[in-house]
Amino acid sequence: MTDTAPPIDAASAPTSGHSLGIRTRTYLYAALLIVAAVVLVPLVTTALGGFKTLGDLRGNAFGLPQTWMFSNYTDILVSQRYWLQMGNSLLIAGLTVFLVLTLAAMAAFVFAHVKFFGSQHLLNYFLIGLMFPAATAILPLFIRIRDLGLLDTYWGVVLPQAAFGLGMSILLFRNYFRGMPLELFDAAFVDGAGYFRFFWHITLPLSRPIIATVGIISFVGSWNSYILPLILLNSESKYPWPLGIMVYRGEFSTDWQLILAFITLTITPTIIVFFVAQKHIIAGLTAGAVK
Amino acid sequence: MSQIAPAPALSVPAATTRARARRSGMRGKWPVIILFLPPALLLFTLFVILPMGEAAWYSFFNWNGYGLPDQWVGWKNYELIFRQSAFRNALVNNGLIIVASICIQIPLALWLATMVTKHIKGALVFRLIFFLPYVLADVAAGMIWRFVYDGEFGLVANIAEFFGQEPPFWLADKNVAFYAVLGVIVWKYFGFHMMLFIAGLQAIDKSVLEAADIDGATGWQKFMKVTLPLLGSTVRLSVFFAVVGSLQLFDMIMPLTGGGPSNSTQTLVTFLYSFGVMRMQVGFGSAVGVVLFVICVTLAFSYKRIFMRND
Numbered sequence: 001m002t003d004t005a006p007p008i009d010a011a012s013a014p015t016s017g018h019s020l021g022i023r024t025r026t027y028l029y030a031a032l033l034i035v036a037a038v039v040l041v042p043l044v045t046t047a048l049g050g051f052k053t054l055g056d057l058r059g060n061a062f063g064l065p066q067t068w069m070f071s072n073y074t075d076i077l078v079s080q081r082y083w084l085q086m087g088n089s090l091l092i093a094g095l096t097v098f099l100v101l102t103l104a105a106m107a108a109f110v111f112a113h114v115k116f117f118g119s120q121h122l123l124n125y126f127l128i129g130l131m132f133p134a135a136t137a138i139l140p141l142f143i144r145i146r147d148l149g150l151l152d153t154y155w156g157v158v159l160p161q162a163a164f165g166l167g168m169s170i171l172l173f174r175n176y177f178r179g180m181p182l183e184l185f186d187a188a189f190v191d192g193a194g195y196f197r198f199f200w201h202i203t204l205p206l207s208r209p210i211i212a213t214v215g216i217i218s219f220v221g222s223w224n225s226y227i228l229p230l231i232l233l234n235s236e237s238k239y240p241w242p243l244g245i246m247v248y249r250g251e252f253s254t255d256w257q258l259i260l261a262f263i264t265l266t267i268t269p270t271i272i273v274f275f276v277a278q279k280h281i282i283a284g285l286t287a288g289a290v291k
Numbered sequence: 292m293s294q295i296a297p298a299p300a301l302s303v304p305a306a307t308t309r310a311r312a313r314r315s316g317m318r319g320k321w322p323v324i325i326l327f328l329p330p331a332l333l334l335f336t337l338f339v340i341l342p343m344g345e346a347a348w349y350s351f352f353n354w355n356g357y358g359l360p361d362q363w364v365g366w367k368n369y370e371l372i373f374r375q376s377a378f379r380n381a382l383v384n385n386g387l388i389i390v391a392s393i394c395i396q397i398p399l400a401l402w403l404a405t406m407v408t409k410h411i412k413g414a415l416v417f418r419l420i421f422f423l424p425y426v427l428a429d430v431a432a433g434m435i436w437r438f439v440y441d442g443e444f445g446l447v448a449n450i451a452e453f454f455g456q457e458p459p460f461w462l463a464d465k466n467v468a469f470y471a472v473l474g475v476i477v478w479k480y481f482g483f484h485m486m487l488f489i490a491g492l493q494a495i496d497k498s499v500l501e502a503a504d505i506d507g508a509t510g511w512q513k514f515m516k517v518t519l520p521l522l523g524s525t526v527r528l529s530v531f532f533a534v535v536g537s538l539q540l541f542d543m544i545m546p547l548t549g550g551g552p553s554n555s556t557q558t559l560v561t562f563l564y565s566f567g568v569m570r571m572q573v574g575f576g577s578a579v580g581v582v583l584f585v586i587c588v589t590l591a592f593s594y595k596r597i598f599m600r601n602d
Contacts, residue, residue, distance in 0.1 A: 028406055032413075035403060036420045039478065042439050043423075045446060049438070061449040099334075107331035114320045126331070129339050132587040133539035135560045136580040137342035139573050140349060143356055144342055163338035166331055195323035224428035226542040227560075231568060242430035246546060249434060256444045259434070267431045274426050278419055281426065286486050 050261030057257055072261040081236075081244065082265060089240035092157055092229070093222035099162040100169050100218045101211060107166075108173030109199050113185070123174070129167030134160065135227055142231050152234045160232070161222055169214045172287070176210040177203060216284030223270070241266045343584065350578035355571050368578035377554035378579075381562040384469060385537050388558070391473050392480075392533030397526065400481045404488035405514070418489070422482040429479065429542035436475045437462065437547055462548050465555040472547055472556050479543065480536060484529045491525030492518070527598050534594070538587055559583050 041062075049057055050072050052065040060066065076082050111123050134141075141160055142151075150156035180203070188198045204211075226242045233239060236247060245266060252258045274281055350368055352360035372378050403421060407414045424432060439446045442460035451458040461471040495518065503513045519526075541560035544550060550561040557565070563583065567576015 025411065028409070028411065032403075032406060032417050036417060039420055039424060039482075042435050042446070042478075046435050046438060054444070057444045059449070059452070061444060061446050103331040103334060106327035110324055110327045114324055116320065116324055122328070122332075125340075126335060129335060131591050132343070132584050133560070135539060135541060135563060136584045136587070137339075137346045137577075138563070139356070139567055139576040139580065140342035140345035141338065142568075143573065144338070144345070159334065160338040163334045166335050166339075170331065194319055199323075199327075220426065224430070224542075226428070226430050226545070227564075242428050242542070245430055245434055249546070256438060256441065260438060263431055263434050263438075267427055270426055270428070271423070274423065275419070278422075282422060282486060285425070285483075286490060 046260050047264045049257060050264045052257050054255060054257050057260075069257065072257055073265065076258075076262055076265055081248075082262075084237065085239055085241040085244035085266075086269070088154075088238055089223055089242075092154055092161075092240055093219050095154065095158045096161045096165070096222040097215050097218045099158060100165045101215060103162070104166055104169035104214065105173050105204070105207070105211070106199075108170045108177055109195075109203060111170065111174045112177035113198075114195065123170070126167050126170050129164060130171075134164045138227065138231055145232055151232060152238065154238065156232045157229050161225065161228055162218075165218050165221065169218065172214055173207075173210060176207060180206060212280060213284045213287045216281055217287075220281075220285065343580075346577040346580045346584070348577075349573050350581050352574040354573045356573045360574070364574065368575045369582070371575060372578055372582060375562075375566070377550075377557050377566065378562055380554050381557040381559050384556065385540075385558055387469070388473065388476060388537040388540065389534050391477070392537065393530055396477045396481050396533065397484055397529050399477070400484035400529070401488050401522070401526075403481070404485045404492055405518070407485070408489055408492050418485070421485055424479045425483040427479070430546055432475065432479050433543040433546035436471075436478070440471055440547075463552055465551075465553045468548055468552060469556050472544065475543060475547065476540070480533075484532070487525055487529050487532075488522065491522045495521050530598075531594060534590055535587075538583065538590075559586070 045061055048063075048065060049061065051068050051070065052060070052072075053067065053069055056066050107126070111119060145151050145156045145160070148156075150159070184202055184206075185198070188202055193201070223240075224242065225240070229240050229243055233243070236244075239247065245263060248262050249259050349360055351363060351365060353362040353364045353368075354360040403417075407418050407421070438444070440461050442448050442458045442463070447461065448458035459467075461467045499517055499521070500513060503517050508516065537558070539560060540558045541564065544556060544558060544561050545564075548556040550557040550565050559579070560583070563576055563579040566572065567579055
């Protein structure tokens with residue numbers, strides 16, 4: 001449960017293994033290539049489909065476009081809606097990450113270092129949030145947000161999203177803080193530092209890895225989220241991109257080439273960031289699972 | 292759906308008394324408690340705990356969400372839920388998704404994990420490719436597969452035509468649609484389970500396997516007798532995530548089928564959405580939420596108690 005163990009490094013080079021026979025090796029690669037094809041073909045044909053005409057798509061969904069319709073993509077890229085939706089997603093995710101990091105780190109610090117009556121129960125109270133999905137209470141949540149006057153605002157999405165992220169984040173932070181050497185605490189105590197200075201000058205600077213992990217988990221969760229914005233936002237101008245895809249699909253229902261171009265453009269940032277920061281992202285997304 | 296499923300780590304071990312005693316030495320603990328705890332506590336109570344409690348209360352009313360709930364109907368909403376065939380479909384589908392995860396997805400993930408941890412060229416590239424669907428949003432994955440399955444422009448239609456067959460409309464066929472959805476679920480999530488198994492495999496002490504080598508064990512024997520038993524906790528974790536993922540499945544279903552045709556692909560959450568939210572039946576929808584909550588909590592506790600007590 002503590003973070004003193006080495007981080008899960010699922011992305012690093014394989015270490016085990018003996019040299020394999022030629023035949024085994026061939027079967028191995030054949031199997032891996034087939035699975036890789038099943039994963040990649042839908043993605044690649046989606047991206048290529050965005051360059052086609054509808055007629056081309058009908059008989060030639062797999063091949064290269066007969067004429068490259070770059071305008072499918074450029075039309076979307078010069079349109080306001082694409083950038084607006086990306087911006088909305090970024091804003092909502094940014095605010096969610098900020099809120100989760102701040103509130104969870106503070107609360108976790110108390111749970112890790114301050115002894116007071118009922119602290120264990122209070123921690124368990126937060127962990128209730130890990131047991132059910134946000135969807136279970138979606139209708140009362142809608143009514144609450146409406147009554148607070150936050151319906152159709154960014155904060156109306158950010159606040160519940162952050163709230164549902166707190167349980168896991170507090171747990172991750174608290175375990176990490178607890179894993180820090182006690183000597184640090186003693187030294188600070190001898191120096192006469194209070195809790196606040198200890199938090200700000202010692203705990204936080206040493207917590208970069210866990211801040212990154214919690215940040216990645218919250219960001220990805222928010223960037224991809226659909227059900228909360230679906231229920232809590234009304235105006236299209238505030239829609240994040242997963243809602244935008246659904247609207248776009250509703251508008252251009254049979255113009256698949258345009259829908260494919262739109263999907264490709266909306267998932268491109270995710271794919272780029274994934275390949276650039278794969279090690280951190282894989283470690284971050286599996287950390288929540290294993291700890 | 293938030294992609295990050297909750298961890299099964301629900302209990303927190305008590306601190307060692309030594310640490311506690313020392314730590315309580317620092318002066319002025321009340322200011323930090325009063326400043327650091329309430330913001331998180333307030334947010335969490337307001338948007339997680341209270342709505343759940345309100346769901347339990349609203350579930351006894353017939354209410355459209357406006358004014359105050361005043362039409363008390365007792366347990367009627369719950370009766371209505373269990374009388375709906377769409378709800379039974381949803382319940383069965385959620386169960387089947389869990390079964391499919393255990394019988395197809397987890398063996399596949401484990402098999403791939405053993406391969407990409409071998410000393411071969413390109414192992415890292417394969418891992419990245421297999422993990423890629425997991426980082427995509429469910430909505431995007433659902434939409435991509437809506438295209439793949441499309442009976443006129445999609446990949447399936449093209450393949451059927453290549454073989455001179457009539458192109459099928461799988462997502463519109465109530466006998467087939469659910470299996471098509473299952474395929475997308477496996478495609479989207481096997482990479483995540485594979486990563487869990489890779490982490491599990493890397494934690495296995497190599498000397499155990501070398502000892503088996505010396506004893507002349509074959510690859511299969513080593514896998515069945517050494518590796519698999521040592522991966523027990525990872526398998527249990529993987530099953531846990533399959534269960535949790537199934538119970539909150541929503542985002543991917545909406546672009547694919549929206550729960551149709553004829554409610555054949557409903558899950559508990561899509562059922563809640565179609566019959567509670569869309570019709571603004573706050574009482575009925577809340578009752579569905581309560582049922583979902585009870586299922587989640589029961590499964591989480593019993594699974595943890597029965598299977599994961601040693602992990």
